[in-house]
Amino acid sequence: MLITGIKSKPVYAPLHADARGRYHLMLGHGAGGVALLRVLKELEETAPAALGATRVLYLPRPMIGNASASVAITPESGAADAPADPLAELEALALAELKLFASVPELLTDFRALLERSLMGTRLYVAGPESFIGLAMKIALEFNLNKDEIRAEELGSLARRVYCIHCRATAEEVRTNIVRCGGCGRWLLVRDHYSRRLAAYMGVMADAEAPGELPEIREVFV
Amino acid sequence: MSDAQTLAVEVKAIEAVTPLIKHFTLAAIDGGALPAFSGGSHIVVVMKGATRVHRNPYSLLSSPRELDTYEIGVRRMEESRGGSHYMHDAVKVGSRIEIAHPVNLFALDKIARKHLLMAGGVGITPFMAMLEDLHGGAVPYELHYSVRAPEHAAFLPRLEAREAGRVRMYYDSENQAIDFEGLLSRQPLGTHVYVCGPAAMINRVIATAQHCGWSDSHIHSEQFSAPPVGDAFDVFLARSGLKVHVPHDQSLMESIEAAGVEVPYLCRGGVCGFCLTKVLELDGELVHNDHYLSEAERAKGKHIMPCVSRARCRHLVLDL
Numbered sequence: 001m002l003i004t005g006i007k008s009k010p011v012y013a014p015l016h017a018d019a020r021g022r023y024h025l026m027l028g029h030g031a032g033g034v035a036l037l038r039v040l041k042e043l044e045e046t047a048p049a050a051l052g053a054t055r056v057l058y059l060p061r062p063m064i065g066n067a068s069a070s071v072a073i074t075p076e077s078g079a080a081d082a083p084a085d086p087l088a089e090l091e092a093l094a095l096a097e098l099k100l101f102a103s104v105p106e107l108l109t110d111f112r113a114l115l116e117r118s119l120m121g122t123r124l125y126v127a128g129p130e131s132f133i134g135l136a137m138k139i140a141l142e143f144n145l146n147k148d149e150i151r152a153e154e155l156g157s158l159a160r161r162v163y164c165i166h167c168r169a170t171a172e173e174v175r176t177n178i179v180r181c182g183g184c185g186r187w188l189l190v191r192d193h194y195s196r197r198l199a200a201y202m203g204v205m206a207d208a209e210a211p212g213e214l215p216e217i218r219e220v221f222v
Numbered sequence: 223m224s225d226a227q228t229l230a231v232e233v234k235a236i237e238a239v240t241p242l243i244k245h246f247t248l249a250a251i252d253g254g255a256l257p258a259f260s261g262g263s264h265i266v267v268v269m270k271g272a273t274r275v276h277r278n279p280y281s282l283l284s285s286p287r288e289l290d291t292y293e294i295g296v297r298r299m300e301e302s303r304g305g306s307h308y309m310h311d312a313v314k315v316g317s318r319i320e321i322a323h324p325v326n327l328f329a330l331d332k333i334a335r336k337h338l339l340m341a342g343g344v345g346i347t348p349f350m351a352m353l354e355d356l357h358g359g360a361v362p363y364e365l366h367y368s369v370r371a372p373e374h375a376a377f378l379p380r381l382e383a384r385e386a387g388r389v390r391m392y393y394d395s396e397n398q399a400i401d402f403e404g405l406l407s408r409q410p411l412g413t414h415v416y417v418c419g420p421a422a423m424i425n426r427v428i429a430t431a432q433h434c435g436w437s438d439s440h441i442h443s444e445q446f447s448a449p450p451v452g453d454a455f456d457v458f459l460a461r462s463g464l465k466v467h468v469p470h471d472q473s474l475m476e477s478i479e480a481a482g483v484e485v486p487y488l489c490r491g492g493v494c495g496f497c498l499t500k501v502l503e504l505d506g507e508l509v510h511n512d513h514y515l516s517e518a519e520r521a522k523g524k525h526i527m528p529c530v531s532r533a534r535c536r537h538l539v540l541d542l
């Protein structure tokens with residue numbers, strides 16, 4: 001099958017604290033807040049002073065009214081004893097900074113500014129939907145953060161960013177195996193072939209050999 | 223690498239640049255271009271002495287863009303087993319010597335956002351070529367160069383002419399020391415540190431960087447160990463069916479080579495891992511002197527790096 005068994009597909013693992021770092025920078029999106037909270041609790045136990053060198057940028061979504069009122073936690077995302085509202089617990093920790101955001105672009109703008117003034121010795125933790133992790137990793141790569149400085153846990157949606165290899169348009173929030181390119185109108189097959197530089201999976205024309213003949217379109221990235 | 227793949231070069235110039243370091247300029251005998259290399263590369267010089275063959279690694283310090291000649295710096299080692307003394311005393315202008323092709327085990331990270339270079343003594347040599355690669359580029363860099371006293375600062379005029387403002391000198395004689403913690407605790411994200419010098423300096427830089435939270439992928443070091451002397455012992459080579467005596471002042475690799483068996487090598491300094499050899503039988507203990515095998519691998523005792531490591535044993539069989 002064309003879309004499986006590809007090595008570039010990112011692999012994620014549950015986040016754990018890396019106390020060898022001197023500074024900790026954490027990005028969370030929605031249910032990712034639960035994973036960050038778990039890492040922060042680990043740090044609090046093993047190296048309490050590290051919390052004072054930890055900055056958290058968090059996008060609690062969906063936000064309804066007051067920011068702390070509602071944080072969506074998907075049922076399968078965390079352990080049974082996961083807190084219903086990680087935000088309240090995050091706010092209770094003695095962090096160097098906890099900053100809340102209403103959108104991914106705003107969070108990433110602040111993230112970039114923070115990297116500009118960060119020092120060697122920083123560890124990056126990212127928790128949230130796969131497309132959010134990808135966009136954060138793309139920026140981290142520009143700052144030459146290596147694999148041994150970054151940890152990521154996928155929590156939430158598996159919806160993909162898909163790059164059309166024909167017209168170079170990128171589609172967001174793709175949930176189906178086949179998607180129509182918003183740039184050139186071609187039907188694209190979504191592969192597991194992933195570009196860290198583009199933070200997107202590759203989409204290739206699905207009916208190039210037999211125009212109009214498409215596999216069944218199914219929701220696979222949910 | 224083996225001797226079949228060496229190049230013959232002629233010594234074009236020799237200059238004593240410090241009381242202990244001689245600077246050699248080498249050119250291809252046919253006058254043609256030498257193989258290309260990148261900053262941080264070394265060559266192995268094959269020295270055919272009266273009683274034995276020495277093969278020592280030396281960093282290339284000339285510009286990677288000028289391939290008419292290679293330049294190396296050789297420090298006279300107090301406890302030399304002969305290699306550095308041979309280069310200092312027996313090699314003259316016009317001498318012909320054999321060298322192995324350049325190999326780079328100490329390369330610059332191509333996507334670093336800043337390079338922090340730290341040299342101790344003759345450890346300056348790989349940085350001379352790296353600086354040629356970095357000069358004029360967009361990525362910032364700085365060199366911290368520590369020597370025992372001003373007369374020991376090899377290649378300083380060349381550095382001052384090209385790298386003014388990017389080189390900071392430290393003289394032990396003036397009680398000046400590199401502030402490792404101060405430097406390593408305030409580097410921007412994406413910095414890589416490179417250290418070459420005495421073992422104590424290398425260990426200090428690695429430990430301080432880790433203490434400052436640096437991840438290993440940003441820490442680079444190179445130290446070629448001269449093969450240490452030790453007790454004499456015998457080794458049996460299973461595939462060749464040979465018994466070889468290893469004298470106290472000759473390395474295991476040199477002894478095997480002297481018996482006519484080629485061991486593949488790149489660095490001969492315990493760094494690259496190329497000469498990794500299986501230990502088939504052992505009654506005694508291995509003396510690991512390399513920088514390649516992990517603690518766990520050493521504990522298993524199944525492999526040895528014959529370029530620098532030895533054994534204290536009654537019986538040793540290698541898969542050679």
